[in-house]
Amino acid sequence: xxxxxxxxxxxxxxxxxxxxxxxxxxxxxxxxxxxxxxxxxxxxxxxxxxxxxxxxxxxxxxxxxxxxxxxxxxxxxxxxxxxxxxxxxxxxxxxxxxxxxxxxxxxxxxxxxxxxxxxxxxxxxxxxxxxxxxxxxxxxxxxxxxxxxxxxxxxxxxxxxxxxxxxxxxxxxxxxxxxxxxxxxxxxxxxxxxxxxxxxxxxxxxxxxxxxxxxxxxxxxxxxxxxxxxxxxxxxxxxxxxxxxxxxxxxxxxxxxxxxxxxxxxxxxxxxxxxxxxxxxxxxxxxxxxxxxxxxxxxxxxxxxxxxxxxxxxxxxxxxxxxxxxxxxxxxxxxxxxxxxxxxxxxxxxxxxxxxxxxxxxxxxxxxxxxxxxxxxxxxxxxxxxxxxxxxxxxxxxxxxxxxxxxxxxxxxxxxxxxxxxxxxxxxxxxxxxxxxxxxxxxxxxxxxxxxx
Numbered sequence: 001x002x003x004x005x006x007x008x009x010x011x012x013x014x015x016x017x018x019x020x021x022x023x024x025x026x027x028x029x030x031x032x033x034x035x036x037x038x039x040x041x042x043x044x045x046x047x048x049x050x051x052x053x054x055x056x057x058x059x060x061x062x063x064x065x066x067x068x069x070x071x072x073x074x075x076x077x078x079x080x081x082x083x084x085x086x087x088x089x090x091x092x093x094x095x096x097x098x099x100x101x102x103x104x105x106x107x108x109x110x111x112x113x114x115x116x117x118x119x120x121x122x123x124x125x126x127x128x129x130x131x132x133x134x135x136x137x138x139x140x141x142x143x144x145x146x147x148x149x150x151x152x153x154x155x156x157x158x159x160x161x162x163x164x165x166x167x168x169x170x171x172x173x174x175x176x177x178x179x180x181x182x183x184x185x186x187x188x189x190x191x192x193x194x195x196x197x198x199x200x201x202x203x204x205x206x207x208x209x210x211x212x213x214x215x216x217x218x219x220x221x222x223x224x225x226x227x228x229x230x231x232x233x234x235x236x237x238x239x240x241x242x243x244x245x246x247x248x249x250x251x252x253x254x255x256x257x258x259x260x261x262x263x264x265x266x267x268x269x270x271x272x273x274x275x276x277x278x279x280x281x282x283x284x285x286x287x288x289x290x291x292x293x294x295x296x297x298x299x300x301x302x303x304x305x306x307x308x309x310x311x312x313x314x315x316x317x318x319x320x321x322x323x324x325x326x327x328x329x330x331x332x333x334x335x336x337x338x339x340x341x342x343x344x345x346x347x348x349x350x351x352x353x354x355x356x357x358x359x360x361x362x363x364x365x366x367x368x369x370x371x372x373x374x375x376x377x378x379x380x381x382x383x384x385x386x387x388x389x390x391x392x393x394x395x396x397x398x399x400x401x402x403x404x405x406x407x408x409x410x411x412x413x414x415x416x417x418x419x420x421x422x423x424x425x426x427x428x429x430x431x432x433x434x435x436x437x438x439x440x441x442x443x444x445x446x447x448x449x450x451x452x453x
Contacts, residue, residue, distance in 0.1 A: 008117055012109035014117045016096075022123070022136045041124075041134055042168045045142050048122040051264040052149035055418040056086075058156040058172050059291055062164035062201045063125045063180025065286045065339055066214065068178050069276060069316050071159045073288040077310025078155050079103060080270040081302045086148035086156040088169070091438050093318055093333075094445055101146045102151050104315075108141075115143045115150075120408065137161050141168040155295075165203025176294045177204050177211045179231070180287060181280075183338035192264035196224035207231045214287045215239040236290050241265055244286040246279070247272075256322060256350065262286045266293050269304055277320040277344035285311055297443070318441050320346055322446050327426040328353065329419075331444055332435040335362065344375055353431035355380040357422045359415075361440040362393050368401050371436070376402075381425065385418035387439055415443035 007117045009015045046053055059074060061067050068089055075087045085103060092098040100107040107115075119142055141161075148156045156172070160167045178315040182198050198220035205211050205224075211233045213224050221237075228235040236242065247259040257275040260282045261268065269289060274281055288311075292302055318333040319341065328351060334343045347356070356378050362368055381385040382402050384395045402409050412418040434444045 009113050009120070010188060012113050015113040018120070019136060019139060019215065020117065022134065022139060027421055039166055039168070039171060042067055042138050042141065042171050045119065045122055045134060046171065047143065049118060049142070049146060050230065053145040053172050054232055055149045056145065056172070057154065057176060058174040059176045059295060060158050060160070060169065060172055060174040060204050061178040061180065062160040062167075062204045062335070063178070063199075063214065063216075064183045064197070065342075066180040066280060066287070067159050068431045069281060069314075069319050070178065070284045070288050070291075071157050072316045073274070073284055073285055073311060074291060075101075075104075075157045076314040077302060077307050078157075079290065079294060080304040080310035083154040084151065086144070086151070086153040088144040088148075088156065089159040090137070090140075093438065093442050096140070099140060100147055102153060107147055111147060112143070113140065115146050119143065120192075135168075138168050141171075160204065163200040163203070165200045167204075170204055173206055174209060176291050177206060177209055178287060178291045179204070179211065179213045179216075179224060180418050181214045181338070182216055183336060194219040195223055200225075202227040205231050205233050210234045210236065210297070212236045212287060212290045213238065213295055214283055236265065236294060238283065238287050240288050242286055242293075243292040244282045246282065258282060260285065262289050264289055264293050266296070267304060269307055272308055272311055274314050276314065276316055277350045278342055278347075279349075280342045281319075301338045317450075318438075319447070320350075323444070324423075324432070326428045326444065327357075327423065327430045327432055329423075329432045329434065329448075332433065333438055333441050334435050335366050335371075336439060337367055337374050339372040340371045340435075343433070344378055347431065348378060348432065351431055352428065353429060355430045357381045357383065357426055357430060357432045359383045359385065359403065359418045359422055359432065359434040359440070359444070360398065361385060361415075361437040362398060363391050364393050365391075365438060366393075368393060368398060368434075372401050372405060372407075376404060376405050379407055381422075382407055383412060383418040383422050384409055385412045385415040385440070385443075387415060387437070387443070389439055392439065394435065415440060416447050419444060419447050 061071050075085045078085045087101045090099050097106040158169045160169050179201055182201055194217050195248050202224050205227045211228050244260050244262050257273055258281050259273045261270045309401050323331050332343050334340050358379050365403045384398050399409045
């Protein structure tokens with residue numbers, strides 16, 4: 001334990017500057033996964049501040065697709081039930097304070113600085129020769145636990161950052177574990193086949209803790225079932241034990257959304273509606289309800305009215321969100337082939353449009369060929385903005401991927417110019433889709449002058 005006093009961070013600006021100096025594995029692909037992620041670092045950091053994570057009731061969520069939407073639904077339902085709810089998610093859209101929320105509110109700047117001051121004496125910073133110190137995500141995770149414990153939340157919803165087995169959030173022993181659909185992403189670190197990726201995701205399963213899984217491929221489901229048996233963890237499978245039924249109700253009070261009902265293990269939930277588009281959101285909602293039924297067995301049962309109201313009030317910006325009209329502009333943070341396949345089908349089903357214009361950027365570690373292959377059936381024109389980040393693929397490289405498939409492209413020097421050019425080129429009956437990267441989404445939100453609560 002350190003005894004050397006550390007200078008007090010007197011403002012949020014100073015606190016942000018400090019945390020941005022920590023190693024951030026979200027912004028680099030050049031690291032060895034098992035060396036970079038060490039749970040003992042997180043355990044030791046939390047031990048210095050009296051283990052706040054041990055005082056929390058939690059729901060822990062891993063998976064490739066749908067983690068953010070499922071977490072948002074669970075949090076919204078619990079809040080509708082009158083509970084104080086902490087929500088920890090990643091990445092963020094505009095401010096990294098979005099990652100730590102209580103009852104929907106970002107962590108205040110003064111609290112952010114105060115919590116970092118509390119942790120700072122025990123944070124091992126990176127050196128010129130040693131990068132595997134406390135990372136950006138390690139520290140943010142510890143801050144989330146401290147914030148939730150200090151405010152005495154009733155429930156903490158924790159989204160895994162990457163993988164699960166050695167993710168910083170996996171120090172928690174939750175009331176319920178959840179695994180959303182597993183597909184190919186982060187293959188350089190998690191593995192190149194679904195079995196290997198599922199092993200990492202299933203690493204969140206704890207002894208005797210109920211585990212809810214969304215529908216999975218046969219390879220992923222085999223892993224989840226095996227680990228559940230090994231951990232004596234009751235397994236609830238959405239699609240088998242809990243099922244959803246489509247119900248056409250695309251608008252509610254003039255808003256776009258998705259209607260359905262869910263047959264759970266404890267009840268049937270009819271006349272459900274969420275202000276999110278896509279068949280996959282029905283799966284996410286059924287997964288959320290299954291998780292809450294399992295959670296209710298621990299003493300926190302929720303009524304059907306509460307579940308209906310919580311789903312109705314769910315907010316998840318960047319999940320096929322309509323952010324402009326005539327021409328319609330849709331923002332989505334899809335960044336792997338499976339997510340772009342769902343995006344394609346949702347756009348075809350939920351919107352009438354003559355042409356689709358795509359504003360697109362992508363990280364170097366993502367499957368550009370797979371994404372383009374899924375999306376080209378509906379794309380007429382592509383705008384490729386330059387974004388100042390070494391993690392993103394060069395414009396010329398992306399242009400080649402599209403042009404090999406005879407999709408015309410134009411490069412622009414900024415995101416603002418890409419969106420403006422798309423709006424100029426689009427007719428009132430065309431659709432503009434912005435997707436491929438959280439960095440792109442962030443700048444699109446700024447372009448449209450939107451605020452993230």
